[in-house]
Amino acid sequence: xxxxxxxxxxxxxxxxxxxxxxxxxxxxxxxxxxxxxxxxxxxxxxxxxxxxxxxxxxxxxxxxxxxxxxxxxxxxxxxxxxxxxxxxxxxxxxxxxxxxxxxxxxxxxxxxxxxxxxxxxxxxxxxxxxxxxxxxxxxxxxxxxxxxxxxxxxxxxxxxxxxxxxxxxxxxxxxxxxxxxxxxxxxxxxxxxxxxxxxxxxxxxxxxx
Amino acid sequence: xxxxxxxxxxxxxxxxxxxxxxxxxxxxxxxxxxxxxxxxxxxxxxxxxxxxxxxxxxxxxxxxxxxxxxxxxxxxxxxxxxxxxxxxxxxxxxxxxxxxxxxxxxxxxxxxxxxxxxxxxxxxxxxxxxxxxxxxxxxxxxxxxxxxxxxxxxxxxxxxxxxxxxxxxxxxxxxxxxxxxxxxxxxxxxxxxxxxxxxxxxxxxxxxx
DNA sequence: ATAGAATATGAGCAATAACTCGTATTAACA
DNA sequence: TGTTAATACGAGTTATTGCTCATATTCTAT
Numbered sequence: 136x137x138x139x140x141x142x143x144x145x146x147x148x149x150x151x152x153x154x155x156x157x158x159x160x161x162x163x164x165x166x167x168x169x170x171x172x173x174x175x176x177x178x179x180x181x182x183x184x185x186x187x188x189x190x191x192x193x194x195x196x197x198x199x200x201x202x203x204x205x206x207x208x209x210x211x212x213x214x215x216x217x218x219x220x221x222x223x224x225x226x227x228x229x230x231x232x233x234x235x236x237x238x239x240x241x242x243x244x245x246x247x248x249x250x251x252x253x254x255x256x257x258x259x260x261x262x263x264x265x266x267x268x269x270x271x272x273x274x275x276x277x278x279x280x281x282x283x284x285x286x287x288x289x290x291x292x293x294x295x296x297x298x299x300x301x302x303x304x305x306x307x308x309x310x311x312x313x314x315x316x317x318x319x320x321x322x323x324x325x326x327x328x329x330x331x332x333x334x335x336x337x338x339x340x341x342x343x344x
Numbered sequence: 345x346x347x348x349x350x351x352x353x354x355x356x357x358x359x360x361x362x363x364x365x366x367x368x369x370x371x372x373x374x375x376x377x378x379x380x381x382x383x384x385x386x387x388x389x390x391x392x393x394x395x396x397x398x399x400x401x402x403x404x405x406x407x408x409x410x411x412x413x414x415x416x417x418x419x420x421x422x423x424x425x426x427x428x429x430x431x432x433x434x435x436x437x438x439x440x441x442x443x444x445x446x447x448x449x450x451x452x453x454x455x456x457x458x459x460x461x462x463x464x465x466x467x468x469x470x471x472x473x474x475x476x477x478x479x480x481x482x483x484x485x486x487x488x489x490x491x492x493x494x495x496x497x498x499x500x501x502x503x504x505x506x507x508x509x510x511x512x513x514x515x516x517x518x519x520x521x522x523x524x525x526x527x528x529x530x531x532x533x534x535x536x537x538x539x540x541x542x543x544x545x546x547x548x549x550x551x552x553x
Numbered sequence: 554a555t556a557g558a559a560t561a562t563g564a565g566c567a568a569t570a571a572c573t574c575g576t577a578t579t580a581a582c583a
Numbered sequence: 584t585g586t587t588a589a590t591a592c593g594a595g596t597t598a599t600t601g602c603t604c605a606t607a608t609t610c611t612a613t
Contacts, residue, residue: 150580153590177570188592193572257466272525294537300526301518301541308517309510316481317509328503332510332549339548340541359610362560386600397562402602554613561608570599578591583584 157195159185161209164202169250173258176203207255214244218275225282230289230342235334237279238306242330245310246321253315276303283341290341302337309333366404368394370418373411378459382467385412416464419457426453427484434491439498439551444543446488447515451539454519455530462524485512492550499550511546518542 163185167176178199182189196202221240225233245252280299283290292298313320313329320329372394376385387408391398405411430449434442454461489508492499501507522529522538529538 150589152580156590178572179570182593189572190574190593191591194590198571292541294541297537297541300521300529301545304517304521305514305545308513308521312509312513312517320509328506332501332503332506336510336514336545336549340545359559361609365560387602388600398602399563399604400561403560407601556613557611559608559610562606564604566601566603568600568602571597573596574594576592578589580589581587583586 153195156185156187156191159187160192160195160202161205163187165206165209165251168203168206168254168258173254178202206251210248210251210255214247215274217244217247222278226285230286231334231338233282234337234341235330238333238337239330241306241310241333242313242326245314249314256311256315272303272307275307276300279303292341298341301340305336306333309336362404365394365396365400368396369401369404369411370414372396374415374418374460377412377415377463377467382463387411415460419460419464422456423453424483426456431487435494439495440543440547442491443546443550444539447542447546448539450515450519451522451535451542454523458523461520465520465524481512481516484516485509488512501550507550510549514545515542518545 160181163181164176167180167184171180176199178192179189181199181202182192185192192202196205218240221236221243225236228236276299279302280295283295283299287295290298309329310333319325369390372390373385376389376393380389385408387401388398390408390411391401394401401411405414427449430445430452434445437445485508488511489504492504492508496504499507518538519542528534
């Protein structure tokens, strides 16, 4: 059987000093990922950039994978911060407006460190045991589905499972793709248009005309 | 300046024998990518699996990148085969039906070796100089845009640039995501539903009600 | 049949990777 | 202050990778 790389931290930093070490390592990993790419991200290099000895690195992380997971996780948390913050208002809004808010939020979320986002999205899946991003994606999906449930009678779709899948996937892809491949769409005016049309796409699909 | 890895074949195979060698190498690369992942895809391993000496590998390919590009390209061609085949009919059809055909085609295209498709989509972007996939994606985009142009007066959108981006991105993401993360959606009945709803999504967006 | 071109081989080198472990340093606390 | 636990260090081991090159085999064509 294949030796599957560990992805969990080796031990928890107890003292202040060591927490700084761990932070430096994670930060360095993120920087290297963004600036030099996944290949160049070796444990030796990480330690070097972090200004930490290679020995210390292995004291807290069992290997490269764990570092990368830590970076991805940190990024995920930052994004969820953004999302949850704006999700409160949505409940009170009428459906059409709510959808627009959701789309706008998706766009905003994608503006959190897009370069890191790109690396994580593109190069991380190869870190097999990374269910985290899966979970991440499902989280949005579930939240959205719950919202649809609460507005069921205003919608023209009946398979909410499928509808959620379609909406979340589309919007996620739209923003994601825009950030990664068409950054020109992220000028302020173009962004407004993107949000409008994205909202329109979903609205037209969900709401009985 | 950084030494950028070559991605073009080193020389063209002239005799039958060498063409077989090249084929074996590309095929082996594809198999390893699918079955063992990108990391395990080393030139040594490729040569081994192909039953070809490492020296021969370097006779035809300057490095790993070139092999991977060859695989991606082969896959792309296979898919374009599928797409172009069905694209003929579309011109004659009324818009609504045409859209459904296009969505159905996208789904079908994604059923060509989905496992390889996944690897290429997820792990290949890190092979920097791979504009091929970009080109690939833009090709669909352009084709679709041209189609919209021809039906302009039947549509409610006016920025066809943006509209194409939204439609192509959404449908691509839908099918892609379905294959990769929700294979249960690819049972035959579920697939029908997916096509219907996908078509509905785009139709509602494009066509004035 | 034979020369020369095309193709194939794989031992082996240089570079780099992941990772260990014995030792040194610092903090915590009695 | 002295003892112990926590933290940090980095030279060095082992494994792997990309890749070369001298040599061997096979094909083509005269």
